[in-house]
Amino acid sequence: MIIPEFEYVAPGDLQEALDCLASHGEEAVVLAGGTDLLVRLKQRLLKPRFVVSLKNLRGLEGIHKKDGVIVLGAMTPLVEVLESETVGKYLPALKQAVEKIGAPSIQHFRGTIGGNLCLDTRCLFYNQSQFWRSGRTPCHKDSGKTCYAEENSDRCRSANQSDGACALMALGCDVVLASTGGQRVLPVGEFLTGKGESPFSIEPGELVVELRVPEPGEGAGSSFQKITQRSAIDFALVSAAVSLRVQGGRFGGVRISVGGAGAAPLFLKEASATLVGKPIDDNRSIDATSGLARKHASAFMVENLGSSLEYRQKMVHVLVRRGIKEAVAMATGCCG
Numbered sequence: 001m002i003i004p005e006f007e008y009v010a011p012g013d014l015q016e017a018l019d020c021l022a023s024h025g026e027e028a029v030v031l032a033g034g035t036d037l038l039v040r041l042k043q044r045l046l047k048p049r050f051v052v053s054l055k056n057l058r059g060l061e062g063i064h065k066k067d068g069v070i071v072l073g074a075m076t077p078l079v080e081v082l083e084s085e086t087v088g089k090y091l092p093a094l095k096q097a098v099e100k101i102g103a104p105s106i107q108h109f110r111g112t113i114g115g116n117l118c119l120d121t122r123c124l125f126y127n128q129s130q131f132w133r134s135g136r137t138p139c140h141k142d143s144g145k146t147c148y149a150e151e152n153s154d155r156c157r158s159a160n161q162s163d164g165a166c167a168l169m170a171l172g173c174d175v176v177l178a179s180t181g182g183q184r185v186l187p188v189g190e191f192l193t194g195k196g197e198s199p200f201s202i203e204p205g206e207l208v209v210e211l212r213v214p215e216p217g218e219g220a221g222s223s224f225q226k227i228t229q230r231s232a233i234d235f236a237l238v239s240a241a242v243s244l245r246v247q248g249g250r251f252g253g254v255r256i257s258v259g260g261a262g263a264a265p266l267f268l269k270e271a272s273a274t275l276v277g278k279p280i281d282d283n284r285s286i287d288a289t290s291g292l293a294r295k296h297a298s299a300f301m302v303e304n305l306g307s308s309l310e311y312r313q314k315m316v317h318v319l320v321r322r323g324i325k326e327a328v329a330m331a332t333g334c335c336g
């Protein structure tokens, strides 16, 4: 597959990049590491006039801690997230998620954390070559009026398979967007809209510049779990992230998210709340919470990710239970 023609622009700094995006509006797309974008360009899922590379924007790289917040620049390479002591110590779920993104070639050479968060939603009937898709009328995500994943659906049911996004949802991340008009900050649950056709709250001319994750307090632990068809270089069939605190032997501050289910990772508020205040060795409660997570996530899932729907739904229960147990082990220092 050959990449379509476009004009390549590589601004030298953030202001230049924002000016460039402002003047080209919807005709421009942003290129970070390119590990997702280039595939979609080849598949003709996008046909931009301008591709704006962020590779020269040094100010958007790096990880630091400030006023109780862990700040990750959008252009921070995945390998830097993996090797960061701060991420390893405070955000183990994010480290585990990045470890599971694709393969070392993606983590070490190109992929960025901002590009991972902005990974478009995916579907077996959409992420295909132009030739493959040309045999059918376009679906909702391709500006058409039908859905092949769910008969009669009036909207796109594609899934968010970003491992980083699932972890960042459980960790309660904020997303900082910049444009020539200034900056705005959105909770990740608002930045990711949950709409398959338009998965991000991002205006033409805007750029994600920073991810801010609150530093988890004393007794915190987190975990990311994922199931794939192949053992490596594969997107999640379903994933789960759990973040929690252990206080006096009981659960506190539980946040459970499930990826590969809806068009955004699902923050399962009700299931998370059922665990708060329960003793951490109360296996019956952990099982009940995992069952509720499965029930709620199942409502968002359709058969569009290359494995049976029933299997993926069952795995929500398994992954959430594993995630809770591992997060507790991290929080109590029992994980070796």
Ligand SMILES: Cc1cc2nc3c(=O)[nH]c(=O)nc-3n(C[C@H](O)[C@H](O)[C@H](O)COP(=O)(O)OP(=O)(O)OC[C@H]3O[C@@H](n4cnc5c(N)ncnc54)[C@H](O)[C@@H]3O)c2cc1C
Pocket: 029, 030, 031, 032, 033, 034, 035, 036, 037, 038, 039, 074, 075, 078, 100, 101, 102, 103, 106, 110, 111, 112, 113, 114, 115, 116, 117, 118, 119, 120, 161, 162, 163, 164, 206, 207, 208, 209, 233, 234, 235, 236
């Ligand atoms: C074989 C293969 C396996 C993969 N496996 C996984 C996997 O297991 N898990 C997973 O999560 N991902 C996977 N990916 C997808 C991708 O490699 C990663 O998500 C990677 O982190 C994307 O980062 P990038 O910097 O390369 O993004 P890019 O490809 O450069 O960009 C991705 C999208 O984000 C937008 N974007 C990038 N940066 C910004 C920004 N700062 N502001 C606004 N928009 C921005 C781009 O316009 C584009 O739409 C896989 C890809 C391949 C090819």
Ligand code: SF4
Pocket: 122, 123, 124, 125, 126, 139, 140, 141, 142, 146, 147, 148, 149, 150, 155, 156, 157, 158, 196, 304
């Ligand atoms: S879920 Fe339906 S509309 Fe969305 S990409 Fe798949 S087939 Fe297309």
